Amino acid sequence: MRKKIEELEKRWYRYKLKMIMVPLGSSVVTAFVGSGGYYLYDKYYIHNKPKTVVLSATKEVNLPKVEAVKLVKTEPLKDTKKDDNSMLLEPIIPVIDLQKEEAVQYVKKSLPKRHEPHKRLVRAKANDYLTAKELASMSRVESVSSSKPHVMKRIKLQSTSVNYIETMKEKYAHSHSSRDALLLAKAYYKKGAYSEAEGWALRANEINSKLDESWLLFAKSKAKMGKKQEAINILAKYYIKSKSANAKALIEQIKTGRI
Amino acid sequence: MKSKFEELKTIFIDSVDKNNYVELESATYNYNILETSLLKPLKMILLYGKPGTGKSMLLNKLYHNLKEHREIHYFDAPILSEKAFLKEIYEAMSGQSIPDNMRVNFDGLLKYCQSLRDKREVVFLLDECQLYSEALMEKIRLLSDTRVVKFVITLHKTEDEDIIAKEHFKTRIWEVIVMKNVTEEDLQLYLQKKLIKKGFIEVSNMISKKDIKYIHYMTNGNFRETNKYLYTVFDIYEYYEKNNPKKISTKKLSKKILEMAAIRLGYIDA
Numbered sequence: 001m002r003k004k005i006e007e008l009e010k011r012w013y014r015y016k017l018k019m020i021m022v023p024l025g026s027s028v029v030t031a032f033v034g035s036g037g038y039y040l041y042d043k044y045y046i047h048n049k050p051k052t053v054v055l056s057a058t059k060e061v062n063l064p065k066v067e068a069v070k071l072v073k074t075e076p077l078k079d080t081k082k083d084d085n086s087m088l089l090e091p092i093i094p095v096i097d098l099q100k101e102e103a104v105q106y107v108k109k110s111l112p113k114r115h116e117p118h119k120r121l122v123r124a125k126a127n128d129y130l131t132a133k134e135l136a137s138m139s140r141v142e143s144v145s146s147s148k149p150h151v152m153k154r155i156k157l158q159s160t161s162v163n164y165i166e167t168m169k170e171k172y173a174h175s176h177s178s179r180d181a182l183l184l185a186k187a188y189y190k191k192g193a194y195s196e197a198e199g200w201a202l203r204a205n206e207i208n209s210k211l212d213e214s215w216l217l218f219a220k221s222k223a224k225m226g227k228k229q230e231a232i233n234i235l236a237k238y239y240i241k242s243k244s245a246n247a248k249a250l251i252e253q254i255k256t257g258r259i
Numbered sequence: 260m261k262s263k264f265e266e267l268k269t270i271f272i273d274s275v276d277k278n279n280y281v282e283l284e285s286a287t288y289n290y291n292i293l294e295t296s297l298l299k300p301l302k303m304i305l306l307y308g309k310p311g312t313g314k315s316m317l318l319n320k321l322y323h324n325l326k327e328h329r330e331i332h333y334f335d336a337p338i339l340s341e342k343a344f345l346k347e348i349y350e351a352m353s354g355q356s357i358p359d360n361m362r363v364n365f366d367g368l369l370k371y372c373q374s375l376r377d378k379r380e381v382v383f384l385l386d387e388c389q390l391y392s393e394a395l396m397e398k399i400r401l402l403s404d405t406r407v408v409k410f411v412i413t414l415h416k417t418e419d420e421d422i423i424a425k426e427h428f429k430t431r432i433w434e435v436i437v438m439k440n441v442t443e444e445d446l447q448l449y450l451q452k453k454l455i456k457k458g459f460i461e462v463s464n465m466i467s468k469k470d471i472k473y474i475h476y477m478t479n480g481n482f483r484e485t486n487k488y489l490y491t492v493f494d495i496y497e498y499y500e501k502n503n504p505k506k507i508s509t510k511k512l513s514k515k516i517l518e519m520a521a522i523r524l525g526y527i528d529a
Binding site: 012018 | 502519
């Protein structure tokens, strides 16, 4: 007992230490990250101030003095020569010679406008249309074929629900698959035998509880048998678990009396 | 002679004993529903909840309160063999013992029950019914259909339960009583009443609201977990009482010991 308690005390001390150290450690890390971030911000962002350089350059350029522009241009270039690493980190300073720009603009305006092609026009494709001869021969073939009336072939499918249910039951007896159980549930539901439909839906669900349709059929059968509240409860629980849109829609249908 | 804490910890040993039953508002409410349900012509009553919410305790109290007034039988442990189960039912109803080499035929038992209709009403309390097979549960249902036998059954609620199956089962049951974990207030009452009942008034005063909050946080208000937790707490107290009494106070519950007990039970990862 003594050893057990001593061991427990050690574990408790470790726990208390953890309880103190974890928040302390996290606050230290936060402070370190915060101060580091501020340092980097201070060093690389505020001191270099790329935006202010641009502003000052543009301000200077507005004046007719060209020397001022030159001065701003050369300053960052001198710095980059000193240290190759810092050059990579520095942002590119977009300095625009406004006088030159104005001159270019003036030349552009004075030149007569070239006739621009219509934007809506599409480049012509290679001609792959049929010739008049080919067209005539095609229309002849078409007229021959169109003279025959088109007969729709209909395949008659006949099966009685009783046979189907019996067959499916036999199949289920061999397979014990959730799909077969579900098909049986559907068949019974269509037939209006809701109690049987409920039972088969339950069986399908027992085999595979993730089968969306089994839940829906189970609830629908219940609703058809007049147990609407019970059906809604089941669907609500299933909806919480699965977020099935079908379940939600079915709840609405039952609530509004469409089922 | 037993030390104070040695004696104290024993009251938290988990057992289904009517003397350990503590009257709580929620438990009394459920008990009243249960007792009223038995008076109605219901066939099956379900007590449903997570382990440790007091289902067995409630069943046990019901049995001891009613055994003098009506025909009631309590199966505290599940009888998993169908043969043994039917034999127990028949023996309880008929008062005759069946030799080991003979078995009770279910159809015969059903007819026997039907012959007693409007003459007798026998109540069976079945605990831990989640362990019974589906086939046996179906037979229990058929027996209850005779209206001669009433069953009160308890089921564990598991996290990964099949909702449809439960709902389907519910339709055959007439009354469902859901048992839940208790609130902080009820937990405080539970501990106070339990301690005062056994004469530990000063220990009851040691437990503050803050302690109750901590205990509730650790045990989620589950009776079984609370008993286990407080047993461990007072087990550690007992050690200090014998070996280092200076380390413990008799005025308030030690947070350190509460945390140590939580570590020992794995509630806290340390």
